[in-house]
Amino acid sequence: MITLTTDFGLRDPFVGMMKGVILGINPDARIIDLTHGIAPQDIRGAALAIAEAFRFFPRGTTHVVVVDPGVGTHRRAIAASAHGHRFVAPDNGVLSGVINTDPRARTYHLNQKEFFLDGAGGTFDARDVFAPVAAWLDLGKEFDELGVQISDPHTLELPAPIIKESEIEGQIINIDSFGNAITNVRASDLKAIGEGPFRVRIRDTEAGVVVCYANGECNVLHALINSSGLLELFLDRGSAARSLGLEIGEQVTVTM
Template identity: 45%
Template sequence: MSVITLTTDFGLEDSYVAAMKGVILGINPQATIVDVTHAVPPQDIQAGAFALLGVAPYFPKGTVHVAVIDPGVGSERRAIALQAGGYFFIGPDNGVLTLAAQVHNLRRKLSLVRPSSAIKAIHLLNPEYWLSEVSSTFHGRDIFAPVAAHLTSGEPFDNFGVPIEDYAMLELKAPVERDDALIGEILYIDRFGNLISNILNRHIPEVREQARVEIAKACFRGIFQTYANAHVGDPLALIGSSGFLEIAVRNGSAARQLDAKIGDPVIITMPKT
């Protein structure tokens, strides 16, 4: 099976996504194309990286993940491909690929350092695998899509360019322990208004019902298992499906109700024993 996923900030109002799919199918008609999302906020590299992180490991080995959140398109930023954990990642060299490429390391410890040889990277420099005419504003169609299609058609990874080690890494802060508090921050806001933090499940002690949670305009107690643990309209904290602590409002938007935004601190204080 040849699977290619697409993650972009293109939206669906225009024809950009269809153009990429047309290029892929023109080269590899047998490809299965899966849309991760095209609703990443424009130019929001971190949001795109987080969206890809949440889905990449659930696909079959050999899947090619293409991510195009590319504010530097046409500049000197490189076009790259990564091979890691049995998957391939194609996109601009701005960090959008690196969270997903390090998913296993990320879940083990929220500390992103220069990766080991477990990740193989190349600078896409072989125009044989691009479209014949390359626009300076649409590398998603003219470089990334055709490379993905050729890769799923059986072309060897090394044929697409030259090895590199200095590709851009997305910096993701780890939560900080201070006295009896754990201080993290909001990384991502989903379409429901849930506030997803950089605090992983493993960072939080097992006794959680008395934990004090502070964020933006709210302060409440408890880290729970489901949204149903709160009354309608009330905020709550829980571990979301991605394994990160999130703040939600039952049947509402935490982002809107709490007037919260990406980068806002999340403070978890455990009761003293």
């Protein structure tokens, strides 16, 4: 099974071409679109998305993650084994959330060009490099047939919340298509400062923590622990992001 995560959108036939290349090598491959809606060149957004989503797939799945502003430069193409899954991506930090969280992760520089698409150019490595390598991995090729192990993959520091005695300083790390603002504060972080009830503050607005969307009073900002175990700000039947003009990176404070 192969999943695809990119910033290509669905307007152009780019994703379709990747699938054609995979199926040309591996006609029985199962291909699942994870998302092609990562904001253009948002490496951090893609890193957060794949770190969250891979675990819902069976072990052994191969995940292709391509947000690649450096395509065509000397940045390496890499593959990784982590958490029992396989990953293929440019070496720009997009796999940070899966490599950094598994001490037994191994990373490889994909330097065996015979597994790339013939006549590959320099501007569409998703189709010419990452898709065919994923097809070969899914067929059973070993990582060390496709490349050489490396110990210095490029990684990003994904923002962690600052936990004080009775307060947590987190930040917004994503805004979903409903306009909910997802923070980097985990349910376990809340436990570290007490039993609650908690108050969440963003700018001058306070929000109480409830357990489901429908428990929020209409048009009043609330927060809940979402399906990823992360604190999320929402407006029941509205868009918290649009109403408050929330942006990724904004600070959120949790107190008891």
